[in-house]
Amino acid sequence: MARQGGGGAQEGNPIGYNMTPKAPGTGRPQPLPPEVPGPVDKISPMQLNYIGNQSIASASGRTLPVIDPSDGLAFDELQRSDAADIDAAVSAARDCFEHTWHKVSAAERGRLLYRLSQKVAEHVDELALLEQRDCGKPVKQARADALALVRYFEFYAGACDKLHGETIPYQDGYSVFTWREPHGVTGHIVPWNYPMQIFGRSVGGALAAGNCCVVKPAEDACLSLIRVAQLAAEAGFPPGALNIVTGLGQEVGEALARHPGIDHISFTGSPRIGTLIQQVAAERHCPVTLELGGKSPQIVFADADLNAAIPVLINAIVQNSGQTCSAGSRVLIEQSIYEPLLERLGHAFESLRVGPAAMDLDLGPLIRQTQQQRVWDFLSDAHVAGIPMVAQGVVVDEAPQAGFYQAPTLLRDVPVDHRLAQDEVFGPVLAAMSFRDEDEAVALANATHFGLVAGIWTENGARQFRMAKRVKSGQVFINNYGAGGGVELPFGGVKSSGYGREKGFEALYGFTTLKTVAVKHG
Numbered sequence: 090m091a092r093q094g095g096g097g098a099q100e101g102n103p104i105g106y107n108m109t110p111k112a113p114g115t116g117r118p119q120p121l122p123p124e125v126p127g128p129v130d131k132i133s134p135m136q137l138n139y140i141g142n143q144s145i146a147s148a149s150g151r152t153l154p155v156i157d158p159s160d161g162l163a164f165d166e167l168q169r170s171d172a173a174d175i176d177a178a179v180s181a182a183r184d185c186f187e188h189t190w191h192k193v194s195a196a197e198r199g200r201l202l203y204r205l206s207q208k209v210a211e212h213v214d215e216l217a218l219l220e221q222r223d224c225g226k227p228v229k230q231a232r233a234d235a236l237a238l239v240r241y242f243e244f245y246a247g248a249c250d251k252l253h254g255e256t257i258p259y260q261d262g263y264s265v266f267t268w269r270e271p272h273g274v275t276g277h278i279v280p281w282n283y284p285m286q287i288f289g290r291s292v293g294g295a296l297a298a299g300n301c302c303v304v305k306p307a308e309d310a311c312l313s314l315i316r317v318a319q320l321a322a323e324a325g326f327p328p329g330a331l332n333i334v335t336g337l338g339q340e341v342g343e344a345l346a347r348h349p350g351i352d353h354i355s356f357t358g359s360p361r362i363g364t365l366i367q368q369v370a371a372e373r374h375c376p377v378t379l380e381l382g383g384k385s386p387q388i389v390f391a392d393a394d395l396n397a398a399i400p401v402l403i404n405a406i407v408q409n410s411g412q413t414c415s416a417g418s419r420v421l422i423e424q425s426i427y428e429p430l431l432e433r434l435g436h437a438f439e440s441l442r443v444g445p446a447a448m449d450l451d452l453g454p455l456i457r458q459t460q461q462q463r464v465w466d467f468l469s470d471a472h473v474a475g476i477p478m479v480a481q482g483v484v485v486d487e488a489p490q491a492g493f494y495q496a497p498t499l500l501r502d503v504p505v506d507h508r509l510a511q512d513e514v515f516g517p518v519l520a521a522m523s524f525r526d527e528d529e530a531v532a533l534a535n536a537t538h539f540g541l542v543a544g545i546w547t548e549n550g551a552r553q554f555r556m557a558k559r560v561k562s563g564q565v566f567i568n569n570y571g572a573g574g575g576v577e578l579p580f581g582g583v584k585s586s587g588y589g590r591e592k593g594f595e596a597l598y599g600f601t602t603l604k605t606v607a608v609k610h611g
């Protein structure tokens with residue numbers, strides 16, 4: 090028998106949603122794949138910071154445990170760094186920028202990034218295994234993330250020597266042109282949900298533009314990034330070009346954002362911490378790129394190709410167990426197809442299986458117990474508000490009790506002002522609501538303080554364009570959904586989803602500053 094709903098410690102679990110009996114056999118577990126020899130153990134027993142191409146313990150000597158979300162057990166240790174370690178990393182980066190990196194030509198930066206992409210490609214299995222263990226990612230997702238990292242470095246390798254300035258027509262007797270210059274030392278604060286992907290898009294762009302980087306990974310997701318920095322050194326990056334300092338957000342993240350030697354901050358994370366970063370950066374007028382949260386709508390009109398839409402709608406909320414900033418967490422359905430589409434989505438949800446990362450099921454565990462509790466709190470509130478549940482997937486019996494599991498859950502008739510329709514759950518919970526016409530669809534889609542991604546499903550070409558224009562978001566997908574899309578596509582939000590763009594060529598403008606040079610020659 091499989092367990093219904095949330096797994097792990099049951100305290101606080103909204104059991105009201107976990108009582109639907111399942112047909113026998115629907116929760117049949119899949120066999121565990123054979124044991125993979127552990128590169129995880131090769132770099133254990135303790136992870137060190139990576140500064141100036143050297144593995145270095147934190148100045149304080151304090152450490153943090155590394156927890157496997159699949160079983161809730163600690164299997165490694167990280168450095169619990171502080172301001173002194175950030176100081177060392179910023180010094181190494183500054184030294185590299187001033188004395189080495191700025192002399193490296195754009196073409197040579199491109200070659201180094203390409204060599205790094207090849208190194209990552211050679212280590213995809215190892216990196217995927219690290220994130221599988223560290224973040225609870227099912228094998229397929231962990232591999233997809235490692236392969237995306239390869240693509241980020243490939244893309245930015247090719248972009249290095251194509252970042253041009255312009256000439257500007259001005260008064261007679263003048264020549265005016267612009268240079269795109271790197272900021273200098275850039276700080277990167279990375280969340281835990283897609284460590285390799287977010288590192289790739291942020292650090293890849295910053296290095297390509299000629300900056301040196303200091304990176305603070307999330308405390309729950311450091312292992313792969315420490316390893317990538319080692320690979321960068323092997324690829325030939327000079328000491329100080331790429332530095333990793335691990336630790337807690339309020340200790341080491343804030344020290345990075347406050348450091349006067351940081352010339353630009355790229356922050357990806359929650360809107361709450363995004364506000365703190367802006368306040369800290371404002372004190373010294375440091376430019377910031379903010380990639381924050383989302384409550385992205387998928388809008389399904391009655392003329393949509395539902396066979397194409399349904400698997401995409403499901404994947405957009407269950408990928409990475411719903412811990413995706415651009416998760417399609419609201420499905421807005423035209424009234425005439427509301428009931429039949431909910432029925433089909435419900436069947437699909439019931440077939441979803443959740444289990445340990447190594448089992449490579451539809452979903453792995455959530456990242457940590459507090460995240461699991463957060464999802465339970467949302468579901469409890471929904472239960473109290475009488476929001477009906479359509480269907481839930483299944484947590485398999487092999488899932489250890491102490492792991493952080495949550496069955497994917499489909500809820501219907503969610504009132505637009507309920508927190509389930511307004512706030513990020515950051516878990517596999519899909520909120521469905523219906524609309525009568527285009528105007529109501531737009532009003533619902535725009536009725537949150539977020540604006541990251543939107544999906545529009547309709548075969549009507551004119552409506553596709555009208556909707557794409559009226560929906561407030563940084564990306565719009567029509568008859569597909571990319572959860573951020575490929576590495577080439579500029580990504581970022583409006584409203585509380587942040588500002589600035591990463592990914593694609595556009596990111597390079599954010600990682601450079603523009604200098605205008607006016608020459609009077611008569």
Ligand code: NAD
Binds near residue numbers: 308342359363365
């Ligand atoms: P978070 O804001 O808690 O943490 C993000 C990072 O900030 C971590 O590295 C953390 O250690 C650090 N941090 C925490 N407190 C800090 C402080 N006081 N000063 C400086 N740094 C600090 O977010 P999270 O829980 O790790 O990630 C989930 C959030 O990130 C969600 O809101 C999600 O939507 C968002 N996110 C956005 C994108 C995007 O591209 N828009 C991508 C992934 C995640």
